[in-house]
Amino acid sequence: xxxxxxxxxxxxxxYKRARIGGYCHLAIGQEAATVxxxxxxxxxDLLLSSYRSxxxxxxxxxxxxTVMAELFGRQDGCAAGxxxxxxxxxxxxxxxxxxxxxAGQLPIAAGMALAAVKQGxxxxxxxxxxxxxxxxxxxxxxxxxxxxxxxxxxxxxxxxGYGMGTRVDQSNAEPEIFKRAAAFRMPGERVDxxxxxxxxxxxxxxxxxxRKERQxxxxxxxxxxxxxxxxxxxxTAYRTKEEVAxxxxxxxxxxxxxxxxxxAGATAEELDAxxxxxxxxxxxxxxFAEASPMPDPSTxxxxxxxxxxTGRQFSRMAPGSPAGEAAVLAQLEQAA
Amino acid sequence: xxxxxxGIETMTxxxxxxxxxxxxxxxxxxxxxxxxxxxxxQGSYKVTAGLYDDFGPERIMETPISEEGFVGAAVGAAxxxxxxxxxxxxxxxxxxxxxxxxxxAAKVRYMFGGKxxxxxxxxxxxxxxxxxxxxxxxxxxxxxxxxxxxxxxxxATPADARGxxxxxxxxxxxxxxxxxxxxxxAKGEVDTSVDGAVEIGRAxxxxxxxxxxxxxxxxxxTRCLHVAERLQAEHGISAEVxxxxxxxxxxxxxxxxxxxxxxxxLCVEEGWASYGVTAEVASRISxxxxxxxxxxxxxxxxxxxxxxxxxxxxxxxxxxxxxxxxAALEVCGA
Numbered sequence: 255x256x257x258x259x260x261x262x263x264x265x266x267x268x269y270k271r272a273r274i275g276g277y278c279h280l281a282i283g284q285e286a287a288t289v290x291x292x293x294x295x296x297x298x299d300l301l302l303s304s305y306r307s308x309x310x311x312x313x314x315x316x317x318x319x320t321v322m323a324e325l326f327g328r329q330d331g332c333a334a335g336x337x338x339x340x341x342x343x344x345x346x347x348x349x350x351x352x353x354x355x356x357a358g359q360l361p362i363a364a365g366m367a368l369a370a371v372k373q374g375x376x377x378x379x380x381x382x383x384x385x386x387x388x389x390x391x392x393x394x395x396x397x398x399x400x401x402x403x404x405x406x407x408x409x410x411x412x413x414x415g416y417g418m419g420t421r422v423d424q425s426n427a428e429p430e431i432f433k434r435a436a437a438f439r440m441p442g443e444r445v446d447x448x449x450x451x452x453x454x455x456x457x458x459x460x461x462x463x464x465r466k467e468r469q470x471x472x473x474x475x476x477x478x479x480x481x482x483x484x485x486x487x488x489x490t491a492y493r494t495k496e497e498v499a500x501x502x503x504x505x506x507x508x509x510x511x512x513x514x515x516x517x518a519g520a521t522a523e524e525l526d527a528x529x530x531x532x533x534x535x536x537x538x539x540x541x542f543a544e545a546s547p548m549p550d551p552s553t554x555x556x557x558x559x560x561x562x563x564t565g566r567q568f569s570r571m572a573p574g575s576p577a578g579e580a581a582v583l584a585q586l587e588q589a590a
Numbered sequence: 591x592x593x594x595x596x597g598i599e600t601m602t603x604x605x606x607x608x609x610x611x612x613x614x615x616x617x618x619x620x621x622x623x624x625x626x627x628x629x630x631x632q633g634s635y636k637v638t639a640g641l642y643d644d645f646g647p648e649r650i651m652e653t654p655i656s657e658e659g660f661v662g663a664a665v666g667a668a669x670x671x672x673x674x675x676x677x678x679x680x681x682x683x684x685x686x687x688x689x690x691x692x693x694x695a696a697k698v699r700y701m702f703g704g705k706x707x708x709x710x711x712x713x714x715x716x717x718x719x720x721x722x723x724x725x726x727x728x729x730x731x732x733x734x735x736x737x738x739x740x741x742x743x744x745x746a747t748p749a750d751a752r753g754x755x756x757x758x759x760x761x762x763x764x765x766x767x768x769x770x771x772x773x774x775x776a777k778g779e780v781d782t783s784v785d786g787a788v789e790i791g792r793a794x795x796x797x798x799x800x801x802x803x804x805x806x807x808x809x810x811x812t813r814c815l816h817v818a819e820r821l822q823a824e825h826g827i828s829a830e831v832x833x834x835x836x837x838x839x840x841x842x843x844x845x846x847x848x849x850x851x852x853x854x855x856l857c858v859e860e861g862w863a864s865y866g867v868t869a870e871v872a873s874r875i876s877x878x879x880x881x882x883x884x885x886x887x888x889x890x891x892x893x894x895x896x897x898x899x900x901x902x903x904x905x906x907x908x909x910x911x912x913x914x915x916x917a918a919l920e921v922c923g924a
Contacts, residue, residue, distance in 0.1 A: 300670075334703030343702040350669065351702060355693050361659045362694060365666020365674075372622070372648070372672060392689075395659030402654065557704035558738050561762040567791030567839040 255285040255450065256532040258309040259508055261318060262481075264536050265308065265325060265339075269485045273543075274325045278339045281309035283480035284412060286507030289313050290453025291410050291475065294461055295380055300348050300366055302359045303382040305340035306412075307352030310382065314349040316342065322539035328546035335549040336557060357383060357390035360409070364396045367405035371468065378406040378464035380457075386417025388431050397470070401438040406464035408457065411474045412447065418483045419492035435472035447477035448507045451514075478505065552584070597783025604774040606748035607637050607713070609782070610755040611675065615645055618673060621759060624651045624660050625677030634679045635715065635774055657687040661712065665695045668710040668764075675759060678714035681768070682726050695764040696739030711758045715769040716744075717809055717860055718897055721904055727897035729861030731768045731808070732870070735837035742837040743790055744768040746811035748778035750835055753788030761790065768837075770809040770860075791839035795848070799830035802922055803848040805871050806858040807834040810909065814858055817914045827922055837867060845871065846878040855879070856888040856921045858914055863891030888921040890914050 262280045269278050281288060292313035303310040311321050316332055324331030325339055332344045342352040353359035363381030370377050387393055388411060400407045411431050415422055423429040435442025445456040456473055463469040478501045482489030614621050627634050629642035629652040642650040653660040664674035678684045698708040718727030735742040741763055745751040758765035796811055797818050804814040811833045818829035830848050849855045855875050857868035872887040893907040
């Protein structure tokens with residue numbers, strides 16, 4: 255949680271220094287929700303998330319170095335500089351993306367669960383989505399498919415109170431989102447996402463049922479973002495400063511978990527060590543990202559297609575084919 | 591199907607597609623089919639007839655009417671190592687799944703730095719001519735051929751239907767296989783004694799000629815072949831017909847070689863020509879063959895109206911042979 259908090263604060267700084275571009279959605283305030291869910295996952299379980307993805311990548315074990323390098327748009331980023339903030343991914347750590355279209359990841363998560371069933375694997379897929387995604391058609395279609403095909407998917411709705419700047423109760427006929435699971439005859443639960451242990455417990459129980467019984471479910475994780483929707487949003491036009499301050503003072507998940515650790519006997523030295531180690535990890539991530547080169551423009555068309563025949567197929571299509579673009583780039587380089 | 595000793599069989603386009611599906615299902619256990627009514631119902635256009643009985647409900651997976659959901663599920667299954675082959679009942683219904691095709695399937699490999707692929711096939715028929723009216727008579731293949739990350743093939747013969755579908759299923763990237771309502775019953779020879787996979791990205795010369803190149807794909811190839819016969823018989827014009835077979839990648843080498851020979855080109859498609867496949871091909875011909883051309887490149891597509899119901903109006907809207915003939919004569923200055 256501390257790594258995520260410090261990483262996000264660093265991302266905010268680096269964005270202001272224009273070393274990170276594009277959209278950048280920070281998860282400050284949602285650390286307990288993120289870590290609570292991800293810590294409940296088994297080693298084989300798969301994770302997909304929305305575009306507020308930094309925390310999920312880090313929680314799932316993707317090295318902070320390759321995450322920061324991706325935010326910097328560098329060659330050694332976890333998506334080779336093609337994805338950026340919204341499209342982090344690392345199959346080695348079973349993290350299958352950061353997806354940028356609201357609710358687009360839901361049917362994909364169902365399909366990954368379907369593949370697992372076909373392959374005889376006893377695993378679950380965690381699909382995180384924001385509260386704004388539950389009014390998309392893909393929500394309905396994915397939950398229905400998961401239910402009729404009995405797919406081991408846990409849809410974790412991160413309800414932070416606002417879809418961009420619109421309050422959940424303004425945009426939902428049923429603002430208690432977990433209740434919508436009943437329409438698909440699947441379990442639906444709500445948990446306090448600022449409480450890491452409660453979140454962990456709720457997710458673990460539902461994931462166990464997903465793995466053992468192929469029982470899909472909805473877990474609504476109540477949380478709050480202490481920053482705007484993205485770094486471009488001050489987060490004050492649609493909510494009061496008092497509301498944000500109250501969450502920051504009374505419901506900050508890092509403060510809450512720290513209190514618990516102290517109550518359980520953690521020493522100041524131990525807490526300092528957590529902070530220090532996390533800071534070192536973030537500092538190393540920035541150093542790594544700074545050192546990593548920008549992707550070479552000659553690699554522009556790499557990864558559009560995967561099979562080795564494709565280059566030859568497209569070479570007949572020039573100009574305009576990946577092969578044609580490579581030729582244009584080579585000419586530009588020569589001219590420069 | 592009629593069989594001869596040599597392995598050459600005469601079969602319909604529909605049967606050739608079914609044969610390819612059966613062969614790939616048998617060859618690769620990771621291949622499975624998804625779609626509406628493809629199982630017990632035997633397929634809306636009977637392409638999958640008999641497969642459910644032979645392969646069972648797990649390999650021939652019936653879906654709810656939920657295109658965005660099951661196309662997306664196929665994307666996920668493909669990312670996780672399966673080879674899903676999705677049937678969209680007609681191309682008109684794919685619009686509700688556009689987000690999954692364009693924003694997801696096409697982006698997976700690139701957006702994630704090549705770390706995960708999406709070997710997905712979507713089969714769907716385009717076409718018009720059965721009084722199916724505005725919402726069921728469209729040809730959108732150009733929309734998909736517009737998108738980097740996708741491949742689009744559009745076979746015009748049974749042999750290519752089998753061969754291109756096989757190659758699509760074996761491809762590591764998302765491929766749309768555009769079938770055609772009018773072609774399903776068309777017959778042709780298929781050599782079942784060989785694997786018969788057809789390389790994606792290679793056009794074919796459907797008819798040789800020296801005076802005019804007609805470029806088409808899917809059912810428009812059939813129309814062009816008929817028109818070529820009439821051009822020869824009625825006007826003494828020898829037309830070559832290039833069957834594109836693949837729209838992305840697009841084999842301009844074959845098209846340009848033909849136009850270099852004939853010096854005249856007419857591009858034909860079933861759909862609206864504005865911003866369409868013929869627009870792309872004509873532009874590329876102008877670039878590649880500027881010095882070879884004796885006349886501006888001609889184009890024929892469907893009339894730019896939503897397809898009407900009345901037979902007289904539908905006929906007027908279709909890119910039928912009379913229209914193609916007139917356009918061909920114009921390009922030839924005849």
